[in-house]
Amino acid sequence: MSRHFQAFAGIGLALGGTLAVPSIASAQYNRVPDPNATRVLVAVFKAGEKGLGVQAADALRSRMTSEFPFKQVYVLPKTDINATLEASGFPITDALEAHDQRALATLLRADEYITGTVTKTATGVKVDANLVLARDNALVQPIGSYDVKSVGDAAGAISKELKEARKQLDGERKCINSAREQKYDAAIAAAKEGIVLYPRATLARICMANVMITQKAPAAEQLAIAKEIVAIDPKSRPGLAILASSYRALGQQDSAVVSLTRLLATDPKNPRLQKDVVEELASVANPRLAKPVIDTAVMLNPGDPDLLRLRWRILLATRDYKEAFAQGDELVKLDTSFADTAYFALSAAAMAADSQFQKAAEMAAKGLAKFPGSPDLTFTQIVALQKAGQNQQALEALDKAIAAKIPVENGSYLRVSLLKDLNRSAEILPAARVMIAAGDTSTALRQMVVGIANDQRVAASKSNSPDDFALAVSTLMFADSVTTGAAKAQAQFLLGATYVAFGQLKLTQSQAQKQCGLAKEAKNMFADAQIMLPKGGATNVDAMRQLMGAVMQLDPAADQMIKAFCK
Numbered sequence: 001m002s003r004h005f006q007a008f009a010g011i012g013l014a015l016g017g018t019l020a021v022p023s024i025a026s027a028q029y030n031r032v033p034d035p036n037a038t039r040v041l042v043a044v045f046k047a048g049e050k051g052l053g054v055q056a057a058d059a060l061r062s063r064m065t066s067e068f069p070f071k072q073v074y075v076l077p078k079t080d081i082n083a084t085l086e087a088s089g090f091p092i093t094d095a096l097e098a099h100d101q102r103a104l105a106t107l108l109r110a111d112e113y114i115t116g117t118v119t120k121t122a123t124g125v126k127v128d129a130n131l132v133l134a135r136d137n138a139l140v141q142p143i144g145s146y147d148v149k150s151v152g153d154a155a156g157a158i159s160k161e162l163k164e165a166r167k168q169l170d171g172e173r174k175c176i177n178s179a180r181e182q183k184y185d186a187a188i189a190a191a192k193e194g195i196v197l198y199p200r201a202t203l204a205r206i207c208m209a210n211v212m213i214t215q216k217a218p219a220a221e222q223l224a225i226a227k228e229i230v231a232i233d234p235k236s237r238p239g240l241a242i243l244a245s246s247y248r249a250l251g252q253q254d255s256a257v258v259s260l261t262r263l264l265a266t267d268p269k270n271p272r273l274q275k276d277v278v279e280e281l282a283s284v285a286n287p288r289l290a291k292p293v294i295d296t297a298v299m300l301n302p303g304d305p306d307l308l309r310l311r312w313r314i315l316l317a318t319r320d321y322k323e324a325f326a327q328g329d330e331l332v333k334l335d336t337s338f339a340d341t342a343y344f345a346l347s348a349a350a351m352a353a354d355s356q357f358q359k360a361a362e363m364a365a366k367g368l369a370k371f372p373g374s375p376d377l378t379f380t381q382i383v384a385l386q387k388a389g390q391n392q393q394a395l396e397a398l399d400k401a402i403a404a405k406i407p408v409e410n411g412s413y414l415r416v417s418l419l420k421d422l423n424r425s426a427e428i429l430p431a432a433r434v435m436i437a438a439g440d441t442s443t444a445l446r447q448m449v450v451g452i453a454n455d456q457r458v459a460a461s462k463s464n465s466p467d468d469f470a471l472a473v474s475t476l477m478f479a480d481s482v483t484t485g486a487a488k489a490q491a492q493f494l495l496g497a498t499y500v501a502f503g504q505l506k507l508t509q510s511q512a513q514k515q516c517g518l519a520k521e522a523k524n525m526f527a528d529a530q531i532m533l534p535k536g537g538a539t540n541v542d543a544m545r546q547l548m549g550a551v552m553q554l555d556p557a558a559d560q561m562i563k564a565f566c567k
Contacts, residue, residue, distance in 0.1 A: 033074035040064070041076045041105045041113035041134075045127070046095040048119055052151070054093050056118040056127055059155035067159050076108055084108060098137055098267065105134040114143075114162070118154070121147060127154035131165055133203065138237040141165050141202050168194035168201040175207035179214065187211045205229045206238045213242070219249035235266045237273075244280065257281060257289050264293060271301045278310055287317035305335055316346060321354045341371050348380045357388035379409045386414075391421045413445050420448065428452055429475060436482050446483045450491050453479050457498050466509075469502040486539070493536030493544065499529035500547050500554070507558055516566035523558040526551050 033039070042061040047053035058078065065075045082092045084107060090096070096104060098115075105113040116129035126147050133139040143165060146157045171194025178187035188211055194204030209225045223246035229239030244259035264277040274297035281290035294311045301307055308331050315324035328347055331338045344367025351360035364381035371377060378401045385394035395418045401408050408414065412435045419428045432449050453475035460468035476498060479491035503525030510518035529551050537544035 034071040037070070037072055037074040038112060039074050039076060039108070039110045041081065041108055041110035043081075043101050043104070043113055043115050044093065044095045045116040045118045045129075047117065051093065052118050052120070052125075053095050056116065056125075056151040056154065059151045060114065060116075060129070060158055063152075063155040063159045064162070068163070076110060080108065101132070102134060102137040105132075110134050114158075116143075116158075118151065123147070124149035125151055125154060127151065127158065129154075129158045129162075131162060139203055139206060140233060140236060141168075142200075142233045164198055165200070167197040168204045170194070171197065172201075172203045172207050175204065175211065179207070179211050184211050184215050200232050202229050202233050202236055202239070205232075206236070209238070209242050213245075219246045222246045223250065234262075237263060237266050240266065261293065264297070268296070269300050271297070271304045271307055274301070275306050275310055278307075278314065282314055282317065287314050290314050291318055291320075303334065305331070305338070308334070309338070313346075316350050319353070321350055324350060339370070341367060341374050341377060343367075344371070345374075345376045345380050348377070348384060352380075352384050352387060357384050360384035361388055361390070373404065373406055375407050375409065378406055379411075379414075382408065382414060386418060386421065391418050394418055395422065410442070412440060413442055416445065416448060420452075425452065425455075429478075433478070443487065446479070447487050449475070450479045450483060450487055450494070453491065454494055457494055457501075460498070461501055464505060466502075466505065469498065469505065472498050473502065489536040490539050491536065492532045493539045496529045496532030496536060497543070497547055499525040499532065500550055503529065503558070504550075504554060507554060507561065510561050510565065514565050516562065519558055519561035519565055523555070523562060526555045526558060530555075 042057050042064065045053040045056040047056070061075055061078060064073070068075065081104070084104060085092045101113060101115060111134055113132050113134060114129060115132055116127060118125055118127045124147070126145065128145045129143040131141040131143055143158055143161050146154045148154045148157065171190045171192075174190035175187045175194070178184070178190055188208055191204045191208035191211070195201045195208075198204075205225055205228055209222065209229065212222050212225065222242055226239050226242040226246055229236050230243055233239060240259050240263040244256045244263060247253070247256035247259060260277050260281050264274060267273050274294070278290050278294045278297065281287075281293055291314055294307065294314050298304070298307050298311055308327065312324060312327045312331060315321075315327055325347070328343065332343070344363055348360040348363040348367070351357075351363055361381055361384035364377050364384055367377040368374060368381060378397070382394045382398050382401075385391075385397060395415070398408065398411065398415055398418065402411060402415075412431070416428055416431050416435070419425075419431065429449070429452060432445060435445060453472060456468065456472035456475055460472045473495065476491055476495040480488060480495060483491050503522040506518050506522035506525065509515070510522060529547070533544050533547055533551075
């Protein structure tokens with residue numbers, strides 16, 4: 001609520017009796033208005049020259065009083081308007097801001113009010129006027145723009161057009177009432193009646209457009225009515241909002257952005273409108289399109305916390321990290337409550353994205369000092385420490401969180417990856433087996449098992465140790481049992497390759513020791529290799545063929561040794 005609105009609201013009760021009955025200070029208003037008459041306020045027009053706006057409003061007010069039927073339209077007396085303004089400390093000769101015009105109209109129980117601008121020209125004056133419905137100052141009907149000799153001439157032209165424009169209002173009211181009763185066909189019909197009576201109707205069209213939105217009419221149909229509204233009133237906030245929404249629904253993002261920018265231009269100092277528009281811009285297009293808009297909004301409304309928060313998020317989205325961090329610091333200084341878990345988590349994530357991993361871990365730690373036990377901040381801190389190369393500290397933080405039963409996202413897998421980074425291989429497979437037995441279904445964990453098994457296979461080939469080969473075979477068999485797809489094929493190929501190398505070692509040992517058992521073990525491994533290699537051969541066709549060729553040579557040798565040693 002603005003300061004102006006508070007001022008008006010504060011005097012509402014004091015002036016209530018005065019406003020209920022027109023002032024008798026002027027003979028022009030010595031009649032009690034019909035209770036069913038529409039109450040119309042004519043506000044002081046905006047003008048570059050002092051007193052000109054008052055003259056324009058006075059001329060129009062006088063013309064309307066003499067030309068509109070008293071029992072149908074009651075034009076609020078200037079004396080009542082000035083009494084309200086003076087009681088609240090407002091000058092009676094200055095035009096009000098849009099929100100204050102509506103507040104004044106509400107206090108005076110006006111149904112409609114007339115606003116406008118007037119400027120001097122070489123031949124006289126130029127006057128623009130609008131009819132506004134008091135229930136919502138976004139419901140505007142342009143009355144026209146007039147280049148005339150005097151404000152009196154303008155008043156005559158405006159009064160004449162106003163009579164025509166008001167012909168739509170009965171249809172607009174019926175449209176609103178029918179829509180509330182969910183009689184949508186009747187609402188559309190009433191709006192069309194209003195448009196027929198006044199072809200330039202924006203108010204009836206706005207009601208019809210809102211009914212179409214409620215009925216979920218095709219976006220192309222909504223776009224068509226929105227275009228009509230904006231063609232009549234290029235500054236129509238409802239029209240531009242529907243236009244942008246329709247363009248967005250039709251996938252015409254550039255047009256949506258243009259419409260949203262035009263919408264913000266209708267009231268560039270309205271922070272609520274700015275926030276809504278920039279949020280829409282950020283969602284329909286590259287966030288960079290929203291950045292100049294939010295920058296302008298912040299410049300026009302310095303210190304507005306909602307706009308600053310929005311700018312901070314947009315800066316993060318556009319990866320303007322330096323500005324984002326500075327904006328975040330400014331927000332925390334303005335309002336310490338801004339430093340919530342989201343602030344710390346998003347800031348830390350942004351620092352990590354900016355490769356400032358140590359700072360990211362420190363930011364997360366600050367957040368945890370304020371919000372101990374936060375799962376998001378705990379996860380962010382652990383990952384930042386890991387990426388900063390501080391794997392031991394990351395593992396300690398994770399183990400501490402697990403002990404405290406803090407649910408850390410992918411905590412088990414994160415622990416296994418830290419063990420791998422710390423070369424604590426002996427602990428990895430037992431942990432992975434426990435995780436998989438407990439129901440873990442992550443592909444990454446299974447791929448890690450395949451990777452560990454391959455490392456064991458390579459180590460065994462270097463050491464040529466039976467124990468190392470046995471360990472690799474055991475791990476690969478486990479990998480084969482828990483993987484699917486490409487990971488399974490890889491595990492099967494590696495298992496087949498390991499059987500070939502291990503069988504060859506067994507064969508060599510059998511020959512040296514003349515042992516029957518070793519020769520039979522080699523024979524079995526070659527048989528298993530012939531099964532597993534084709535299963536996973538698609539992962540490395542050339543290597544598979546070479547290994548199968550080796551098996552074809554080794555297998556007969558195993559038969560010879562079995563024949564020689566097994567008697």
